[in-house]
Amino acid sequence: KEIKSGKVSWQAPSNIALVKYWGKKEHQIPANPSISFTLNHCRSTTSLEFQKKEDKSDSFEFDFYFEDKPKQDFKPKIEKFFERIQEYCPYLNDYNFVIRSENSFPHSSGIASSASGMSALALCIMDLESQLDPEMSKEHFQRKASFLARLGSGSASRSIQGDLMIWGKHNEFESSSDLFAIRYEDELHKNFQNFQDTILLVDKGEKQVSSTVGHDLMHGHPFAEERFKQAHENLSKLIPALKSGDYSEFIKIVESEALTLHAMMMSSHPYFILMKPNTLEIINKIWKFREDTGIPACFTLDAGANVHLLYPEDHASKVLEFIKNELVAYCENGHYICDQVGNGAKKL
Ligand code: PMV
Numbered sequence: 001k002e003i004k005s006g007k008v009s010w011q012a013p014s015n016i017a018l019v020k021y022w023g024k025k026e027h028q029i030p031a032n033p034s035i036s037f038t039l040n041h042c043r044s045t046t047s048l049e050f051q052k053k054e055d056k057s058d059s060f061e062f063d064f065y066f067e068d069k070p071k072q073d074f075k076p077k078i079e080k081f082f083e084r085i086q087e088y089c090p091y092l093n094d095y096n097f098v099i100r101s102e103n104s105f106p107h108s109s110g111i112a113s114s115a116s117g118m119s120a121l122a123l124c125i126m127d128l129e130s131q132l133d134p135e136m137s138k139e140h141f142q143r144k145a146s147f148l149a150r151l152g153s154g155s156a157s158r159s160i161q162g163d164l165m166i167w168g169k170h171n172e173f174e175s176s177s178d179l180f181a182i183r184y185e186d187e188l189h190k191n192f193q194n195f196q197d198t199i200l201l202v203d204k205g206e207k208q209v210s211s212t213v214g215h216d217l218m219h220g221h222p223f224a225e226e227r228f229k230q231a232h233e234n235l236s237k238l239i240p241a242l243k244s245g246d247y248s249e250f251i252k253i254v255e256s257e258a259l260t261l262h263a264m265m266m267s268s269h270p271y272f273i274l275m276k277p278n279t280l281e282i283i284n285k286i287w288k289f290r291e292d293t294g295i296p297a298c299f300t301l302d303a304g305a306n307v308h309l310l311y312p313e314d315h316a317s318k319v320l321e322f323i324k325n326e327l328v329a330y331c332e333n334g335h336y337i338c339d340q341v342g343n344g345a346k347k348l
Helices: 075-088 090-094 114-132 138-152 154-159 211-216 224-244 247-266 277-293 313-330
Strands: 005-019 034-052 062-066 095-103 164-167 181-183 196-200 298-301 307-311 336-340
Touching: 005 114, 005 154, 005 224, 005 247, 005 298, 034 114, 034 154, 034 196, 034 224, 062 075, 075 090, 075 114, 075 138, 090 095, 090 114, 095 114, 114 138, 114 154, 138 154, 154 164, 196 313, 224 247, 247 298, 277 298, 277 307, 277 313, 307 313, 313 336
Parallel strands: 062 095
Antiparallel strands: 005 034, 034 095, 034 164, 034 336, 164 181, 196 307, 196 336, 298 307
């Protein structure tokens, strides 16, 4: 089908990994499978305007605006993304593009926007592709969107659908793949439905070591092979816990995964530390709170100092009180973001 020009907009959420992706092979192939909760409120909204080129031999061009301002420092990452996906989306060469993006969460919050941003952009591109090929199935659309998002940022592959996404080949999931993420098919146990994630913003600054560098440091890492094996095992153990609603098993795996991620950073060469003193203060407070109240609240970490506090919705008022009384003091300017498990991306 011939399409001259148009505009599409998609909104995609961020996600928080329970079993972490840390280490990759060439072509954005993960060294181990990972699983994440899709979030609901932390989102990127991206629009893609396309205009057919007069002359196909013109070079490929796009303009990028972040929060309505031209943003040069994001351009190289998007350029690289377009280069990587070119062979899977040859029609891109026929168009010039204007991309506009914004996030629902503050720009400098230490929350990586690459997962939500790259998946929103991948969905816009697939929207154009589905206009060129109206017969495309929904399943193909979602898979290829995840496939393309992966080439922008690995964890972005898990931001297409909700509520639980698995990326990377695992022997217990026949349809799992290193190339794209799949939705965990079963309905979430009621204990984990509407699970809350309050993100405690310990450090809003840009992190000193990018995840690209971090992934690379897993090559030749002394504990790499054991770690990759452990991720497979943790995923095998986490699924029955999610199925049966077993909080204590869930907590054991999720907290261990977070600390192992940071242990990999601390034991690579060169070594580095992304946690801050307040990260540890918060972790200790969460442990004490869990012990004192019996409420199954736990933490996880991304590649940064911020703490994600995970807990069931029915304990929300007690946990929020705890956050206000005891944790806010450790957050930069007292800031935190309340989020919860969500249903994935949507077209606007
Ligand atoms: O998607 P990347 O390359 O920014 O890697 C993100 C890795 C972690 O967030 C630390 C873990 C994960 O699985 O999301």
